[in-house]
Amino acid sequence: MSLSMKDKIIQRFLLARGEPISGQQLADELGISRTAIWKHLQTLQDEGYEFITIKKKGYRLVSVPDRVDAARISSYLNTKRFGHTIHYFEEVDSTQSIAQQLARDGAKDGTIVIAEEQTGGKGRMQRPWYSAKGKGIWMTVIIRPNILPHQAPQLTLVAAVSLVSAMKTLYKNFIPEIKWPNDILINGKKCAGILTEMLAEMDRVDGLLIGIGINANHELDDFPEDIQSIATSIAIEEKQKVDRAQLVAEILKYLEHYTDEYVANGFAAIKRLWVEHSCTIGKRIKATTIRETVEGEAIGITDEGVLEILLDDGQIKKVYSADIEIQN
Amino acid sequence: MSLSMKDKIIQRFLLARGEPISGQQLADELGISRTAIWKHLQTLQDEGYEFITIKKKGYRLVSVPDRVDAARISSYLNTKRFGHTIHYFEEVDSTQSIAQQLARDGAKDGTIVIAEEQTGGKGRMQRPWYSAKGKGIWMTVIIRPNILPHQAPQLTLVAAVSLVSAMKTLYKNFIPEIKWPNDILINGKKCAGILTEMLAEMDRVDGLLIGIGINANHELDDFPEDIQSIATSIAIEEKQKVDRAQLVAEILKYLEHYTDEYVANGFAAIKRLWVEHSCTIGKRIKATTIRETVEGEAIGITDEGVLEILLDDGQIKKVYSADIEIQN
Known part of the structure; x- marks a missing residue:
């Protein structure tokens, strides 16, 4: 992991969890002068970190800005590779397009791009994705598993299982569910x-861009009016503000774990977890594709991530891409 | 099609096929002054075009530089969309990486990137691809068919069929063959x-980059020594220099035709043509994959472009990615 000196200082304070650290100790640990330490602390104060000086003990960090920067994420991180390179931005067009460029330029497995705000965030099918400033997690994880292009949809399911697992570890007041193909719902709201986007040759995946958008600390009126009835946030459902950096680190932990598990042992275990957390399978649904609308019971997904619907006439319909409405 | 004034002038001369054109006529047709025409002709002479002045008749184009620029390709072009936007370069790292950027920025279906020389050309599996200056066709065609990611390998086969068809139309002294997955051989030499590279979401292809490298006017000693026994060029086999711009236009014609045919009517006809021109199917082969080497008879390809090999023990082995050696 490569952090700047400033990031190292703040990480040291974050790991101290509120205990004071003396300037001399910091200077010794990091191999720089006390004056240099003092200058970095000034810069950090300008960025919103607050310190108080305790006589004979040193500096104590009392308040951190609500950001998802490298220092804050790293202070929670417990992974072998994922999140070891973090590209943090105040504002981007979309983390996905920056990640595409980085992936082409050879970014390592597990590199992440994260921003406080996206001005041109996109969902599936190039639909706009609303990404309010400082409220959510707008992130892309670049992964480079050794898989074939037709296996790539399985990684979207790996990501969904990772998101749900991270949320269940950290929060206790709700149960997140997966809605095919790629939404996480809480109490029926998104x-x-x-x-997931892919750069691939015909017989080789060069890189997958796992784009993750999470409504974390939104209050209801942070959402545009037309989606207030169908959108929610973790804070609304948990009834408490979320530490976004902690959630990012937890997601990276599960994403690394389940990706490695998938590459080593195949899709079966992931598929079982996905179905377990799905709110689609076993339900009567209406699926609207580009060509048609079909109704029936969602009975499963294939190894290609394709949804299987049992129609009323007994036929099984395979759906690659659709908008799903759950009817019971 | 958008050509510069200079390109329009040269295209006019190319279409005149050696007949003289008066300065006044050109000025009238293009709506600029005779002085402006004269200045453009000066620039064109600097670029290697040669004109002679014929008394009372005007200018006659007697020699064109050996280039694959927009004007030269356009003068042969007979397509609805493909090649209507041409990005031409004297030298690039690779046409593929420029095309990736253009595709992300929304380049139209059929946009091409072509260069006289590639300094970092790549083949499959990131292998270096030798791209000598002015000798070959180093080109990427950006296509945006409405297909699902798992269908993408079929477009590599569409491209192979298009290349072979274009060569068979223009050249008479050899028969090109397709070697699975993506090589064109003449008399057993490459x-x-x-x-083919792909930008895709899980349920939608954003763009395909069909990278095409052709040894056109190489003589044997234009190839590095270590590949002289396995490489050849059209000029060597046809025993005559190739008009590269004409070949580009012919490839674009077939590529547009077969892509449209594929999208409208599916893979069956393309697959039949591919098998017809294949030098792999029906042969005993040795296939070396990352994991193992297998021997047997290549009996067919699946709709996913996967090679099927009948092993000696009667099993049928599916091969997604391999180096193939043909043994009889």
């Missing part, structure tokens, strides 16, 4: 979405 | 290769 809380997160996953957009 | 003459061209296709590298």
Whole structure:
């Protein structure tokens, strides 16, 4: 992991969890002068970190800005590779398009791009994705598993299972569910979405861009009016503000774990977890594709991530891409 | 099609096929002054075009530089969409990486990137591809068919069929053959290769980059020594220099035709043509994959472009990616 000196200082304070650290100790640990330490602390104060000086003990960090920067994420991180390179931005067009460029330029497996705000965020089918400033997690994880292009949809399911697992670990007041193909719902309302894009040759995946958008600290009126009845946030459902950096680190932990599990042992275990957390399978649904609308019971997904619907006439219909409405 | 004034002038001369055109006529047709025409002709002479002045008749184009620029390709072009936007370069790292950027920025279906020389050309599996200056066709065609990601390998086969069809139309002294997955051979030696890359969401292809490398006017000692025994060029086999711009236009014609045919009527007809021109199917082969080497008879390809090999023990092995050696 490569952090700047400033990031190292703040990480040291974050790991101290509120205990004071003396300037001399910091200077010794990091191999720079006390004056340099003092200058970095000034810069950090300008960025919104607050310190108080405790006589004979040193500096104590009392308040951190609500950001998802490298220092804050790293202070929670417990992974072998994922999140070891973090590209953080105040504002971007979309994390996905920056990640595409980085992937082409050879970014390592597990590199992430994260921003406080996206001005041109996109969901599936190029639909706009609303990404309010400082409220959510707008992130792309670049992964480079050794798989074939036709296996790539399985990684969207890996990502969904990882998101749900991270949420269940951290929050206790709700149960997140997966809606095929790539939404996370809480109490029937959309809380997160996953957009997986792929750079591939015909017989080789060069890179997958797992785009993750999560409504974290939105209050209801942070959403545009027309989606207030169908959108929600973790904070609304948990009835408490979310530490976004902690959630990012938890997602990265599960995403790395389940990706490695998938590459080592195949799709079966992931598929079982996905079905377990799905709110689609076993339900009567209406699926609207580009060509038609079909109704029936969602009975399963194939190894290609394709939804299987049992129609009323007994036929099984395979659906690659659709908008789903759950009817019971 | 958008050509510069200079390109329009040269295209006019190319279409005149050696007949003289008066300065006044050109000025009238293009709506600019005779002085402006004269200045453009000066620039064109600097670029290697040669004109002679014929008394009372005007200018006659007597020699064109050996280039594959927009004007030269356009003068042969007979397509509805493909090649209507041409990005021409003297030298690039690789046409594929420029095309990736253009595709992300919304380049139209059929846009091409072509260069006289590639300094970092790549074949399959990131292998270097030798792209000598001014000798070959180093081109990427951006296509945006409405297909699902798992259908994408079929477009590599569409491209192979298009290349072979264009060569058979223009040249009479050899028969090109397709070697699975993406090589064009003449008399058993490699003459061209296709590298298809894809930008895709899980349920939608955003764009395909059909990279085409053709050894056109190479003489044997234009190839590095270590590949002289396995490489060839059209000029070597046809025993005559190739008009590269004409070949580009012919490839674009077939590529547009077969892509449209494929999208309208499916893969069956393309597959039949591919098998017809294949030098792999029906042969005993040795296939080396990342994991193993298998031997047997290549009996067919699936709709996913996967090669099926009948092993000696009667099993049928499916091969997604391999190097193939033909043994009889």
